[in-house]
């Protein structure tokens with residue numbers, strides 16, 4: 001049962017209106033990511049499909065880059081949503097923020113069109129600057145890289161200037177400011193061209209690992225902290241104490257945990273010990289986050305002002321722990337990674353962790369914003385549809401991860417452990433039924449996931465319009 | 475074991491608050507008689523035969539029956555309560571940020587990381603000249619490759635060892651092949667045609683995974699290989715000579 005609060009939503013801050021644009025673009029790019037993902041799944045089954053028109057590698061670039069961008073956009077949107085609430089004033093430099101936002105939207109469109117229509121170029125500087133810089137996940141050409149750094153710099157300026165102008169600093173804001181410094185500055189590590197592929201990868205992992213396992217994880221801590229305060233009324237002291245603990249653990253384990261990508265790429269051998277030890281501790285902060293979120297929700301008996309957002313927040317806590325922590329730990333010890341490196345186990349972990357940690361976060365934020373878009377505020381925000389969308393998305397990703405895990409296991413056993421990385425081993429593992437059959441499961445799981453996405457968008461457009469009917473999840 | 479008596483002590487008192495000898499073993503605590511704040515309850519249970527158990531419990535007494543708004547959902551509302559409407563942290567005067575710590579320091583750190591990553595990249599560019607890495611040949615140890623009684627077929631080259639090192643990964647250690655992808659060489663009638671066999675091994679099969687070996691081996695070595703696959707695993711198509719290979723090149 002839900003009621004409408006007497007309150008009309010007040011005028012939104014300009015910064016919150018901007019946040020809504022961020023969320024709209026994020027959800028749209030989520031859709032693009034899924035479509036291209038399905039295409040990839042089908043090309044595994046029929047490699048000739050669209051070959052040389054939209055080849056696998058092109059689609060994979062769009063699939064991965066769309067993901068990085070929409071998750072980053074969604075989390076930044078969350079900051080623009082909560083920042084004025086936290087400081088009690090409009091964000092300083094909001095005009096600049098709006099300007100760079102539309103530059104970024106235009107830039108992303110151009111980059112995607114070039115990916116799709118031009119696809120590849122000769123191996124020279126022109127290609128690096130204008131077509132594709134070639135480092136997975138962050139393939140944007142260099143002109144777009146520079147725009148992205150400018151974007152994060154303006155974002156950082158917004159946060160710092162607003163805190164200074166409001167004469168208010170909180171633990172959450174302090175953590176946010178220093179985290180954004182790392183998030184913006186580390187991106188530049190992915191912009192260098194070196195002739196030595198080991199050096200190239202060495203720096204590239206600064207962006208990929210130090211971003212997703214350190215700076216993004218801390219950003220999540222901040223926006224989820226604000227979300228829990230909003231959803232449950234958790235006292236600030238509790239939130240900030242947990243946050244400091246998590247930040248200490250994330251940076252304490254994650255910075256040297258970087259070494260788990262340096263085992264076999266030609267970097268010095270001491271990384272095997274360093275990376276193995278520190279990355280094995282990386283799940284600790286994720287455990288802390290689960291305990292925190294579950295403790296808070298349990299203590300409040302799941303009473304919340306916003307059902308779907310709370311559900312996504314809890315999904316985030318578990319998904320982060322299982323997807324990043326458990327599936328990552330599974331292959332992080334060098335003794336295991338020697339056999340599993342680069343198999344589909346990595347893809348299983350990548351899907352689970354990005355979904356659990358970041359998709360969960362962004363959807364929590366989106367549902368919080370949606371609550372304020374209707375003429376009157378429904379409390380708790382609820383509908384039947386969101387739980388179907390939630391169920392299909394969660395089931396879909398679990399099935400996708402399960403099929404990747406099974407095929408990755410077959411690869412690890414047959415191609416590496418039993419037959420020792422020969423051609424023969426490669427062919428045997430790629431023709432083994434555990435490998436081939438799971439392509440089909442993955443495709444159909446992807447179709448369910450797409451259906452979940454459609455319901456999600458539908459729900460976001462309708463939820464809170466009328467009181468939830470009897471029988472909706474209470 | 476039967477309980478003889480239970481003693482209850484409050485905080486650090488040496489005299490028990492109560493001694494209970496009969497079930498139900500209860501004691502009544504009235505917050506009105508206790509001071510505000512934290513207390514400890516020690517329960518000592520004596521059993522027949524002299525054994526005893528110790529338990530410590532901590533609890534809180536509050537005379538102000540109020541609760542922060544964020545906590546009203548934590549327990550069912552049973553009695554009138556006072557609700558604190560503002561988070562304790564928010565009630566304090568907000569702290570103004572120090573512009574050096576929150577303005578200049580982040581800027582300095584940002585520049586530091588950029589400079590470090592730039593420096594490493596520049597070093598990487600100059601450290602590595604774009605020339606082929608000096609790759610050393612690694613001694614191969616494919617299963618079954620151990621050069622057993624060497625069978626020098628032609629000019630002293632060891633066909634069996636060459637096969638194990640260069641062909642077995644695809645065609646199998648005993649020429650059994652892999653499914654429909656890599657053809658079996660054992661019992662393969664195509665090998666009866668010596669010219670064809672030499673041609674495939676020397677020039678490869680363009681458009682397939684079968685590589686050309688002509689530029690990698692001498693005529694003697696190629697002859698040893700061709701002879702080996704034509705005469706092993708019950709194949710009996712006969713050996714070829716280095717001259718056959720030379721004339722087929």
Ligand code: HEM
Nearest residue numbers: 212260279282324328329331332341342346350353354357
């Ligand atoms: C939210 C956090 C995380 C995300 C989003 C994430 C994502 C990813 C992705 C996408 C890859 C594949 C990279 C590639 O080769 O293209 C990867 C690899 C890997 N991750 Fe994570 N990860 C996270 C946390 C963790 C944690 C906590 C651990 C360890 C406990 C871990 C261990 C690994 C390992 C060992 C690999 C390399 C696998 C291989 O050698 O093939 N990850 N991760």
Ligand SMILES: [Fe+2]
Nearest residue numbers: 209213260261
């Ligand atoms: Fe990592």
